[in-house]
Amino acid sequence: MNPVNLQPVSNKIVNSRIILWMIGILLLTLVVKNAKSDETPSWVTHHQVEISGFAFIPKQLRVNVGDTIMWTNKDIVPHNIIDSTDQKNISPDLATGKTFTFVVKNSMLYECGLHPSMKGKISIIDSP
Numbered sequence: 196m197n198p199v200n201l202q203p204v205s206n207k208i209v210n211s212r213i214i215l216w217m218i219g220i221l222l223l224t225l226v227v228k229n230a231k232s233d234e235t236p237s238w239v240t241h242h243q244v245e246i247s248g249f250a251f252i253p254k255q256l257r258v259n260v261g262d263t264i265m266w267t268n269k270d271i272v273p274h275n276i277i278d279s280t281d282q283k284n285i286s287p288d289l290a291t292g293k294t295f296t297f298v299v300k301n302s303m304l305y306e307c308g309l310h311p312s313m314k315g316k317i318s319i320i321d322s323p
């Protein structure tokens with residue numbers, strides 16, 4: 196057997212190992228890049244509440260901590276959102292067409308500070 200003939204075979208093995216490494220690094224780069232490009236994690240749900248006819252629609256939402264809620268005022272008068280428990284403002288006054296978005300941290304009863312008969316409720320899923 197001529198030892199010179201072995202050289203191309205071992206080169207092929209080395210080359211295929213290098214190619215596998217390069218594919219592996221490329222895939223890893225793509226995975227990391229995709230993970231970084233998402234601004235919000237995939238488990239976050241964006242909920243919408245319409246303020247219309249002097250009511251929050253839907254009146255009750257069941258959400259996960261970290262979900263977002265966006266209120267949109269579709270009435271011709273301003274509304275806002277305050278915490279029913281401590282009466283503190285959650286949103287500023289929202290003129291017609293304005294939106295307000297916030298990230299849910301806990302369950303909450305809320306109302307409109309300008310029209311206290313308008314009430315809403317946010318419950319956390321799997322929480323009493």
Ligand SMILES: [Cu+2]
Pocket residue numbers: 273274275307308309310313
């Ligand atoms: Cu109101």
